[in-house]
Amino acid sequence: MSVNQAIQKRKIGNEGLEVSAIGLGTMTMPDNQDSIDTIRGALDSGVTLFDTADLYGTGTGTEAFLQKRFGDNEKLVGKALKGRREEAVIATKFGVTHTQGYKGDPAYIKKSVDASLYNLGIDYIDLYYQHRYDPNTPIEETVGTLADLVKQGKIRYIGLSEAPADIIRRAHEVHPITAVETEFSLWSREVEDEILPILKELGIALVPYSPLGRGFLTGQIKKFEDLPVNDYRRQYSRFQGENFTKNLEIVSLIEKMAEQKGCTTAQLALAWLLAQGDQIVPIPGTKSLKRVQENFGALQVSLTDEDLAAIERISPKGAASGSRF
Template identity: 50%
Template structure:
């Protein structure tokens, strides 16, 4: 397994991590806990060390799943989880954020218990809380490092300016944000900030929530409770226009003799040595296909062709529904 460093002074981890969210929620079609556990087993066998979850996935059930799966082999993985997204039981689609120090302390204790571990390797603030200065939230996280409850700090979906403020309080090892061929906003300021500060960039949804695989051809491919049904990019004319873009990637992949998913992952990996994608999957077959992308090398001409086929801001529609977008790039 190829390795990449998680931040300037951070540990080496597998160059491709595993996003575990879909094993418990959101991408609900074909959910199978037995297969999810087998996928986690296979990931460890293949040398994947970076496993990514969050307390909000389920909520809580995804952390519990990993806690069971990693029992007896916790030292074989680098475990990342997150706090800070608050859900409304009365409205499952609503989202809020909480970055208060007392909430952070309560959250980490819950995650430690569910994950069945004494320490969390990488603890992210999942979304910034506009009512709490980031310095206060990161200061509380730094206290947890000193207490030995977490090892490294991360942030998710924050602006370059917020990242710089946080990094002055305590070194930030990783910034996690959506990044793929159809979500390239971070190229303007966030990616340069990570490179300048020596922070690893961890792209989630590097396959565009499955769209860049070329397997999704119609909104009817989603189960009724799949959250993508309500995602603006997967609706109406947006879907048709985005599908046209994906078809160009499918053609380039065919010419190179690789799968579209592998081409899309290889493109993300080529954006910098500090980039560590975490494609999510709950099936061994797709896991193995994704890992094979590490052997796909794109030359300058191929990178230029991909960029021309799917330039920045080409995707149509917002990444999330309007209220959730308010928590992005904060």
């Protein structure tokens, strides 16, 4: 069986959008030929969902998303997918600024969507997320503007990112929300309290970012020094001191279970995530095509009820030490 044949599809939302069961997050990709080859190779291998944002730059380490060059990552994705646009579902985001906080007013949205279309070099955006909720603009006004963009053909589907449950419900009453993107993994399970239930109720997909715990759940990080000196993860409490040690103990147990299942630690973590619902599509980020294809192996990992119970004992909700951000 070829890699492409092995890729499962999942329907997200109730409006007909279908994507590969695992997508690709591009946030940390540098602007070089290797990244272009990885994106194109992912498409060849069966990935159809590619996730970016106007906020993301291109570079390495902290520069990847903190440099003040809006749209660079979108340009990279657009360049990589040029000539193959119809094969890909392109998701991007608006609403986080470097100097004005979160923005969701109509004028800002209209300016942002045109900029993203230009950066990506495309005529329409498949899935357009509000990156963060703007407390100064009613969500009804934001989603109403996005609904107008759907009518104009500039975007196809509407998404929210890191939105609270009440905002999701209010937004969905204005126009169907197709997906909510938020962090979800074996060590970030907060969404299980309120977000996941409302998404299942309303038929909205969950698109988890950092599904491998920012790389920690791959089992490749054994000590703090394994992180490059300019790596943004060095700033996260989960990667520091006693938190690191305690979290490593959890990963070690997951590694042992993965060995018993004949898969990698990352594949087991992704398989667990996929088992949490039919409309869950994780978007692990990587610069390596080899890792993209390894992640696909999660689709071949079958977890029994006993397996899921064992994973729950290893990493119950709230098990991770340190804050999420």
